[in-house]
Amino acid sequence: MSYYKIENLEQYFKHYNKSIREPRKFWSKIASENFTWYQESEKIMEFDMAEAKIQWFVDAKVNIVKNCLDRHLSKRGDKTAIIFEPNNPGEAAQHITYNDLYARVSKMANVLREQGVEKGDRVCIYLPMIPELAVSVLACARIGAIHSVVFAGFSASAVAARINDCESKMVITSDGGFRGEKTIDLKGIIDDALNNCPCVEKVLVAKRTNASITMKEGRDQWLQPLLDEASDNNVAEIMDAEDPLFILYTSGSTGKPKGMVHTTAGYMVYTAYSFKNVFSYEENDIFWCTADIGWITGHSYILYGPLLNGATTVIYEGVPSYPDFSRFWEIIEKHKITQFYTAPTAIRALAKENLSYIQKYPLKSLKVIGSVGEPINEEAWHWYNDHVGGKRCPLVDTWWQTETGGILISALAFITPTKPTYASLPLPGIQAVLMDEKRNEIEDNQVTGSLCIKFPWPGIARTIWGDHQRYKDTYFSAFPGKYFTGDGALRDEVGYYRITGRVDDVIIVSGHNLGTAPIEDAINEHPAVAESAIVGFPHDIKGNALYGFVILKESGEYRDRENLMKEINQHVADHIGPIAKLDKIQFVSGLPKTRSGKIMRRILRKIAEGDFSNFGDTSTLLNPEIVEEIKDGKL
Ligand code: 6R9
Secondary structure, eight states: OOOSSSSHHHHHHHHHHHHHOOOHHHHHHHHHHHHHHOOOOOOOOEEEETTEEEEESTTEEEEEEHHHHHHHHHHTTTSSSEEEEESTTSSEEEEEEHHHHHHHHHHHHHHHHHHOOOOTTTTEEOSSSSHHHHHHHHHHHHHHHTEEEEOOSSHHHHHHHHHHHHTEEEEEEEOEETTEEEOOHHHHHHHHHHHTOOOEEEEEOOOSSSOOOOOOHHHHEEHHHHHHHSSSOOOOOOOOOOSSEEEEEEOOOOSOOOOEEEHHHHHHHHHHHHHHHHHHHHHEEEEEEOTTTTSSIIIIIIHHHHHHTTTTEEEEOOTTTTSSSSSHHHHHHEEEEESEEOOHHHHHHTTTTTTTTHTTTTOOOOOOOESSOOOOOOOHHIIIIISSTTTTTOEOOBBGGGGSSSSOOOOOOOSOOOOTTTBBOOOOTOOOEETTSOBOOOSSSEEEEEEOOSOOOTTSSEEEEEHHHHHHHHTTTTTTTSSEEEEEEOTTTOOEEEEEHHHHEEEEEEEEEEEHHHHHHHHTTSEEEOOOOEEEEEEEETTEEEEEEEESTTTTTHHHHHHHHHHHHHHHHTTOGGOOOSEEEESSSSBBBBSSSOOOHEEEEEEEEHHOOOOOTTBSSSTTTTHHHHHTTTO
């Protein structure tokens, strides 16, 4: 019996139980039967939760890129590996076959080696969503260099901090990038950043926008001439299972960004396995994940997961609103996408627009739709399910984190019955538990608690670059012996999980613990409301009171704001109870969001409290200008 693909619900439970009873046997069989190894592991796994030391496939030798490319060539050489859809719909899409991708990655790998990059060196990749980004990532992994992709929307100081933290010796960037109507001066940002990065020796520059840029003698080189000279054959580096594969920075609520380190074999096995099962991937599917490769979702489900399975994956350079709000739907139709994976923030933004944008497109090729990044509220869930999934595609709400490497809790398409706003059941290997305030494991269902995982899985990040103590403190100390996710969850009567949000998103009002997500859901159900965010502010009597920031669907239509506030509060009272009524409601045109779509609540909290003194690090905000607007309109 193979464990790689789960065929039905009964088998899911069987595999799940096996993975708990005999985790080593379970994962070693999957690893052995579905990947190419130079040497297989005998010990499979060793761990010490107290020290936060976790190792998978101990002593095995492998190269992840050989598994993504080389082994597919005999069977799938002419199959499209990557479809590149440019920002401008007038520019032709590119279809890059597995043969082409192998040649391009090999050339790039040879260039990196010629430029002095060695196994274990860190390379910062700061590129737009163009094929060179995928090629650079894979080329690093091929030669054992540790890639540190920095989202090409971060500011110079944010990039510099990430470069310095892991001492990248090379930066790969481009002359610029296209995003909707905008052109972004990436090379200029890198030039600024590098004023403060003595560790960087070389910069390779890909051509995309043809913008005129300055090249620093002795440091900067155009990439293409180097590639033209390089051989398209390359011998992959033999890597130990636990050699670092990449570093990816994730911003904590406080302090400097954490460089999460993922290692080779465990990440490979887990991303491939979770991709296959969550999305029910089959050979001729065309998979599109709309995330940026600068985030973990892009690493795991644009690149590694799909390529490990020999899939066709889409890289889209642009934004959902360019040239208009039908772009996503047009791309799905054009490339006959079978699985579409996006974020609630994109869904809500598109749902706000006229239905005619989507109704033009039948979207019949779609089989599965997915959501990731934050809790998907009830209204967005239904809009996505009805208008994109046509009520026929399973909607998989996938819960996971940069730290987890791959999806941990999600329905498996066509297997797990879905339930709106519930991520549903843990994947095999994932021992999810809820913990109460006294740090005891909660056995009952229909309860909420802090979500922890009590046994290691292959995809878990192994450390924070240069700071193992912080890794231990952040994830393994709140609940000794367990990995603490920082999220709260509710478990229903059949054991389905609903992620309620970060536990620090809980507000205590008059002694009642109120999660922000269900209140926001209730507000969002009002027909005039597009989106909302709730924070607490100090209140003499209640301890905390609730302050709501609300975006309306169409301004002007609901002129009677007083009445509207009453109606919104009535919704809240009806859904949650009068205790959750908002003391203040401020109508705003947008919310401060990180570039991955998460509301930066700490800024809203400060505004609600009337403290405009120090908003902390706002360099990761997508829309910093909104902060001023909200501040000026404060009640
Ligand atoms: C993959 C990714 C992780 C945090 C996580 C949680 C939230 C992600 C979610 C979700 C509810 C989902 N989150 N997916 N909350 N339902 N399906 O987003 O990684 O950027 O590290 O964020 O995002 O709060 O803890 P990352």
